[in-house]
Amino acid sequence: MSQSVEQVPAPRLIETLSLSDQVRNLLLEGLTSGRLRAGDRINEAELARTLGISRNPIREAISGLAQRGFLVASPRRGHFMRAFTPQDVNDVFSFRICVEAFAIRQALPLMDAADHDDLRRIVDRMIAAAEQEDLTELRQADIALHRRICELSQNRQTLRAHEGIDTEVQMLVAYVDLDHETPMEAALAHVPIVEAMASGDVASSVAALEHHLQATWARVLDIYDKTGPAPVRLAGAH
Amino acid sequence: MSQSVEQVPAPRLIETLSLSDQVRNLLLEGLTSGRLRAGDRINEAELARTLGISRNPIREAISGLAQRGFLVASPRRGHFMRAFTPQDVNDVFSFRICVEAFAIRQALPLMDAADHDDLRRIVDRMIAAAEQEDLTELRQADIALHRRICELSQNRQTLRAHEGIDTEVQMLVAYVDLDHETPMEAALAHVPIVEAMASGDVASSVAALEHHLQATWARVLDIYDKTGPAPVRLAGAH
DNA sequence: AAGTTGCAGACTGTGGACAGATTAGGCTGC
DNA sequence: GCAGCCTAATCTGTCCACAGTCTGCAACTT
Numbered sequence: 001m002s003q004s005v006e007q008v009p010a011p012r013l014i015e016t017l018s019l020s021d022q023v024r025n026l027l028l029e030g031l032t033s034g035r036l037r038a039g040d041r042i043n044e045a046e047l048a049r050t051l052g053i054s055r056n057p058i059r060e061a062i063s064g065l066a067q068r069g070f071l072v073a074s075p076r077r078g079h080f081m082r083a084f085t086p087q088d089v090n091d092v093f094s095f096r097i098c099v100e101a102f103a104i105r106q107a108l109p110l111m112d113a114a115d116h117d118d119l120r121r122i123v124d125r126m127i128a129a130a131e132q133e134d135l136t137e138l139r140q141a142d143i144a145l146h147r148r149i150c151e152l153s154q155n156r157q158t159l160r161a162h163e164g165i166d167t168e169v170q171m172l173v174a175y176v177d178l179d180h181e182t183p184m185e186a187a188l189a190h191v192p193i194v195e196a197m198a199s200g201d202v203a204s205s206v207a208a209l210e211h212h213l214q215a216t217w218a219r220v221l222d223i224y225d226k227t228g229p230a231p232v233r234l235a236g237a238h
Numbered sequence: 239m240s241q242s243v244e245q246v247p248a249p250r251l252i253e254t255l256s257l258s259d260q261v262r263n264l265l266l267e268g269l270t271s272g273r274l275r276a277g278d279r280i281n282e283a284e285l286a287r288t289l290g291i292s293r294n295p296i297r298e299a300i301s302g303l304a305q306r307g308f309l310v311a312s313p314r315r316g317h318f319m320r321a322f323t324p325q326d327v328n329d330v331f332s333f334r335i336c337v338e339a340f341a342i343r344q345a346l347p348l349m350d351a352a353d354h355d356d357l358r359r360i361v362d363r364m365i366a367a368a369e370q371e372d373l374t375e376l377r378q379a380d381i382a383l384h385r386r387i388c389e390l391s392q393n394r395q396t397l398r399a400h401e402g403i404d405t406e407v408q409m410l411v412a413y414v415d416l417d418h419e420t421p422m423e424a425a426l427a428h429v430p431i432v433e434a435m436a437s438g439d440v441a442s443s444v445a446a447l448e449h450h451l452q453a454t455w456a457r458v459l460d461i462y463d464k465t466g467p468a469p470v471r472l473a474g475a476h
Numbered sequence: 477a478a479g480t481t482g483c484a485g486a487c488t489g490t491g492g493a494c495a496g497a498t499t500a501g502g503c504t505g506c
Numbered sequence: 507g508c509a510g511c512c513t514a515a516t517c518t519g520t521c522c523a524c525a526g527t528c529t530g531c532a533a534c535t536t
Contacts, residue, residue, distance in 0.1 A: 018313060018519065020301060045487065054521045056294065059489090063258060063298040064305035069398060075254055076488060076527050088394070095395035098340040106332070156326070157333035157406070160307060161399045168395070256489065283517070292491045297519090314497050314518060 019057035020064075023047075027061055031070055031081065032167060034174035038083040042071065070167060084172055086224045092172065093217035096165045099158060100149060100213065101206045107152035108202055115152055116198040122148060123194050126187035138183055143170070145190055149197075176223045189215065257295035258302075261285075265299055269308055269319065270405060272412030276321040280309065308405060322410055324462045330410065331455035334403045337396060338387060338451065339444045345390035346440055353390055354436040360386060361432050364425035376421055381408070383428060387435075414461045427453065 017025075030036045042062055048055045062079050065071045071079045122145045129137035143166060150162040189212050196205040255263075268274045280300055286293045300317050303309045309317045360383045367375035381404060388400040427450050434443040 020519085024305070043487080055488090056297075056520060056522095059294075060298055060301040064302040067262070067302035068305060075256060077529090078488070091393045091395045094344070095340070095393060095399065098336065098396075099399075102333070102336040155329045155333060157329045157403065158336075160402070161333065161337075164398070165395065258489085281517080293518095294490060294492095315499090316518065 019053055020060040023051070023053075023058050024061035024064060026051075027065060028070070028167065031065075032170035032174055036081045037175055038081055040081040041077075042079045042081075044078070068164065070171070082171065084224060086221060088168075089172060089217070089221045089224050092165060092168045093213060093220070096162075096169065097210055097213050097217075099161050099165060100146060100209055103150040103153040103155070103158050103162070104197065104205050104209060105202055106155055106158065107149060108197060108200060108205065110154055111152055111197070116194070119145065119148060119194045119197065123187070123190050126190060127184070130183035130187040133183060135183060138187060142186070142190070145194075172220055172224075176220070181219065257291055258298040261289070261291075261296050262299035262302060264289075265303060266308070266405065269303075270408035270412055274319045275413055276319055278319040279315075280317045280319075282316070306402065308409070320409065322462060324459060326406075327410060327455070327459045327462050330403060330406045331451060331458070334400075334407065335448055335451050335455075337399050337403060338384060338447055341388040341391040341393070341396050341400070342435065342443050342447060343440055344393055344396065345387060346435060346438060346443065348392060349390055349435070354432070357383065357386060357432045357435065361425070361428050364428060365422070368421035368425040371421060373421060376425065380424070380428070383432075410458055410462075414458070419457065 027036075027042070036042075044055045044058050044062070047058050051058075062071060066073045066079055070082065072082055073079050122141055125141040126138055126145070129135075129141055147159075147162065147166065150159045153159070192208040193205065193212060196208045199205075265274075265280070274280075282293045282296050282300070285296050289296075300309060304311045304317055308320065310320055311317050360379055363379040364376055364383070367373075367379055385397075385400065385404065388397045391397070430446040431443065431450060434446045437443075
């Protein structure tokens with residue numbers, strides 16, 4: 001085992017993203033935006049040509065995403081975008097409720113008025129985005145709100161777990177149309193959560209969160225139940 | 239973005255672990271066994287020489303572990319074993335309670351008598367190991383029990399999150415001496431959990447789990463509070 | 477005509493090498 | 507004796523090259 005004895009280096013202030021990191025972020029963006037769909041293969045050489053870099057940084061990025069479960073590896077064949085089953089939807093959302101409820105329980109005693117205003121501002125962002133039908137901004141603010149709650153818990157494990165969950169949720173809803181809900185409804189659904197948190201009551205805050213997440217859960221599950229066990233594209237024509 | 243249109247391949251029956259995967263497992267084993275300590279640097283070239291392979295598979299393994307948070311990356315300097323603060327201990331154990339309690343809640347309605355016997359057998363393993371003062375086997379069985387509970391929840395997200403938590407816990411306790419508890423006490427502490435689960439009562443099962451984990455939490459925290467904010471080895475002599 | 481076999485292309489897994497950055501140590505000056 | 511600078515060694519980040527394997531297609535056999 002390779003190990004040398006020295007101090008942990010001080011974290012540097014200026015972050016220089018390596019090529020691997022940039023590729024990782026790019027792939028994550030592709031996974032969560034819907035450009036990559038279930039069953040899609042990541043072609044290392046093609047991606048290397050497109051980005052004008054060698055295959056190694058790409059391999060490292062892909063390898064990490066596979067270890068985190070966002071891609072599935074098939075030896076000697078390559079890496080593929082995950083396919084989701086209805087059970088995956090249930091697993092993700094039930095656990096998401098567990099994590100975010102825990103985040104609220106830990107965050108509430110730590111929060112001050114400024115934090116509550118912060119959350120309200122994010123909800124205002126959502127409402128403004130809904131008014132302008134800016135779905136991208138609406139989604140961004142939605143993600144930011146849930147993430148902010150986890151940050152306010154000041155628990156790194158919670159935040160880390162939520163990042164994984166959040167990525168999966170985005171992958172789930174990336175290329176499906178969540179109907180049954182207008183943008184404004186989606187934005188307003190977050191008001192009760194933030195207001196309950198502002199009141200300081202844990203039980204009602206968690207209840208409001210669960211109510212909202214269960215509604216989203218049902219909507220996503222509805223789609224995955226309809227489209228079958230795994231919404232996979234058909235194989236290419238020949 | 240690189241993507242081709244085809245089906246997700248069927249999982250193959252014969253698994254051939256790539257060098258990257260083998261190195262990843264080796265490093266994980268080093269992280270959780272205590273051979274790698276806080277602040278230790280992973281020397282890619284040295285590890286490559288030791289294992290008789292090139293640096294590429296090693297880089298991929300390290301990159302993945304860093305993305306999962308088990309190693310910290312310092313650009314142009316390398317990768318280092320994490321240092322843990324008392325807050326890390328609190329974050330890990332409070333979240334661990336959250337996850338395992340959730341696992342019990344999901345698992346209980348799904349379990350049958352065989353599952354309960356299964357858990358009892360693991361506890362018996364622990365007791366037998368404690369009788370023979372086999373601390374390695376005791377630890378293995380301990381890990382297996384907590385993991386089994388998460389598996390019984392049949393929730394992949396829970397299991398995945400627990401794997402991360404479990405790795406961190408092992409890293410936390412890898413090179414510290416958990417005194418204040420005899421092996422037999424450690425083994426017997428799990429009996430109430432399994433028996434409460436066998437009774438089918440969710441509340442008492444969760445209570446028993448929390449009681450056990452909080453005791454472990456306090457013991458680990460005690461050590462990290464004593465040894466200072468980060469139990470780092472002194473820089474090497476020269 | 478259907479199934480099987482051999483071949484060619486493509487892609488992954490791995491090895492090896494180079495440039496830039498960082499660190500460590502020696503040297504000079506005070 | 508100590509602080510600061512300079513130089514050399516070490517190591518990471520990246521690129522390129524090669525070999526083994528897999529997939530798809532074509533030719534062949536029955």
